[in-house]
Amino acid sequence: MNLQTHAGTDVEFQDIHAVRHDLQSAQAWMASICGPHELKASCPQRLHFQHAGNLLKSMSTVIGYIEYGTDVTIDIDASALNSYSISLPISGQQELRKQNGLLMSDSDCGLILSPYDRQELSIAGDCRKIQVAIKCAAMRQVLEELLQRTTREPIVFETRISTRQGAPAAWWRLVKYLLVEMAQAHNFFGHVPIARDIEKALVKGLILSQPNNYSSELVGLSQVRCPEYLLKAKRLIQEHAGDEVDLDAVGRAVGVSRFKLHDDFKRYFDITPTVYLKRFRLEAVRQALLEGGHNENITAVAMRWGFNHLGRFSSDYKKLFLEVPSKTVERSRKH
Secondary structure, rough: OOOEOOOOOOOOEEEEEEEEHHHHHHHHHHHHHHHHOOEOOOOHHHHOOOEEEEEEOOEEEEEEEOOOOOEEEEEEEOOOOEEEEEEEEOOOOOEEEEEEEEEEEOOOOEEEOOOOOOEEEEEOOOOOEEEEEHHHHHHHHHHHHHOOOOOOOOOOOOEEEEEOOOHHHHHHHHHHHHHHHHHHEEEHHOOOHHHHHHHHHHHHHHHHOOOOOOOOHHHHHOOOOOOOHHHHHHHHHHHHOOOOHHHHHHHHHHHHHHHHHHHHHHHHHHOHHHHHHHHHHHHHHHHHHHHHHHHOOOHHHHHHHOOOOHHHHHHHHHHHHOOHHHHHHHHHHOO
């Protein structure tokens, strides 16, 4: 990707600018953001693809504006995408064909392309639209933080996302606000803690505002609170994740036995303390690789977070993030 950086060496936020005049390179550009797809145009010679936006590196979310300059169709196979693609025309129209029918999209109503359906998106030549691309791994991570448990099924959103009323409209206003501010305040968004929190708020806001297959459970959680000592135990595990974590000591620190800690973790979070620790460490490694790119040594980072068996580490990493560590570094280097 052709990216321009505006935040120094410890950067979480980068500008994206791309102009393409042939189908193959335009398709390749968007495939690097959303995943494999087939791009077709009735008049390929008129293609004038432009993408301008921002990359938030913590979870690889891309937010920006896209236009193709001519009528195009994007054909997506089931399970091909590695990101959720949320788009809203500013001008012009687009339409999405799925097995259950055809959905129109204009400035009043956007679309969410989930990575788990066969679908065909047709975009008019005069359509300029906002697009937010959120990685599947990031969506799952934030969802599990909200649910305080692991998930087995991917989150599936209602396809149409309105701009006219309710929480989805508020989410779109947040997106538009961020686009304006990111264009004007590079140094502000270059601060790592700010960029990370904004990116997580963007993903969390979509999950909580747009109806999905976890909405009922998320509403119910507002009425059920886990014991305070479990939250304290979580914080202790996070604070000492880079060291040898003694779960007996964690239990004593919060006033319960190791067995009760294990059982209540499983009850409230649907995960054991041991698995939670491993997942937290894996996410910390991924964060370091995304931030450091080719300057980070994978083995050194893994060992820094307590992974001494590198083969098992690589296998666990791929299982959680759907890519090997070297692929994360390669993607960060391209960015």
